[in-house]
Amino acid sequence: MYQPLKIGELTAKLPIIQGGMGVGISLSSLAGAVAAKGGIGVISTAQIGFTEEDYDKNPLEANLRMIGEHIKRARKIAGSGILGVNIMVATKNYELYVKEAVKNGIDIIISGAGLPLELPSLVKGTKTKLIPIISSLKGARVLLKLWDRKENTAPDAVLIEGPKAGGHLGFTLDELENHEEQAYQKEIEEIVNLTKEYGDKYGKDIPVITAGGIQDKKDMESYFSLGVRGIQVATKFVTTEECDAHPRYKDAYIACKKEDIVIVKSPVGMPGRAIKNEFIERTFLGKIPIKRCHGCIKTCDPKDTPYCITDALVNAARGNLENALIFCGANAYLENRIRRVEEVLGDYFD
Structure with missing residues (x-):
């Protein structure tokens, strides 16, 4: 059995996040459709303005403009559903992308491709929830410790992207080729325990979400048995009518x-x-x-x-x-x- 996924005061009826896929694969159509059905829909901000006429000359301006536009379009589809954006830490002018998403009322920012160490300061005083992406217990320890020490806060949820995920991966080639599922599951349990420590400190519930190769209900429930409370799925949404991909x-x-x-x-x-x-x-x-x-x-x-x-x-x-x-x-x-x-x-x- 599953429970709704609560991230702060936000509650998704279904404990599933649609993974952010760029460039141009998960935009407003897919994100809005998932949110409308009770999941959390996610827009990828990676070069999101590529469809604009001025993109080649002014990529930053085109990208920032289309962040707001796609959030508006997705809202029309999603109704009262929950929407997020995925913003890579490696993005040039990262802080401008974050502020633009917040300005346009995004519910959640999901951020990886590097540890989003400065993210809390960029959204301070807003209602936007923060979900950092990590790939290991080591990464979780570093991020949680630095957010605690420098920002006096903790994430609203933590997303573990595993070795079966798509796109850029937070693992070495050797780790990918010699992946041991049992060791990975133990690491997930340790991350769940670690986030609980910080949740207790800040008086907040910090759900752990996993991603990468979660194919069906059986896979999902096996992760739930480790203490995980949500899953992220991307690849399976590509082959949908609603997906923004060509x-x-x-x-x-x-x-x-x-x-x-x-x-x-x-x-x-x-x-x-x-x-x-x-x-x-x-x-x-x-x-x-x-x-x-x-x-x-x-x-x-x-x-x-x-x-x-x-x-x-x-x-x-x-x-x-x-x-x-x-x-x-x-x-x-x-x-x-x-x-x-x-x-x-x-x-x-x-």
């Missing part, structure tokens, strides 16, 4: 086989999980020339990067798959048809 992107998931899903090295400096295609094969042959810098990632230097991560992901969102990086979760090959959001939720909840 039809060719969805078709790539439906067509892929298990052996097509590979770990790639991203210009962001983290390993990522994607569907093998012509573009990935070309990255093995040498540097792919970069036409312009979109100012997306703090750590990227156009002179040294093997290819432009923004161009590769925007191409994916536009359906130009021959020149695209197609991020996915470990179980993408199991998705074999287009469904509606309600049907995907039915895999977990009666």
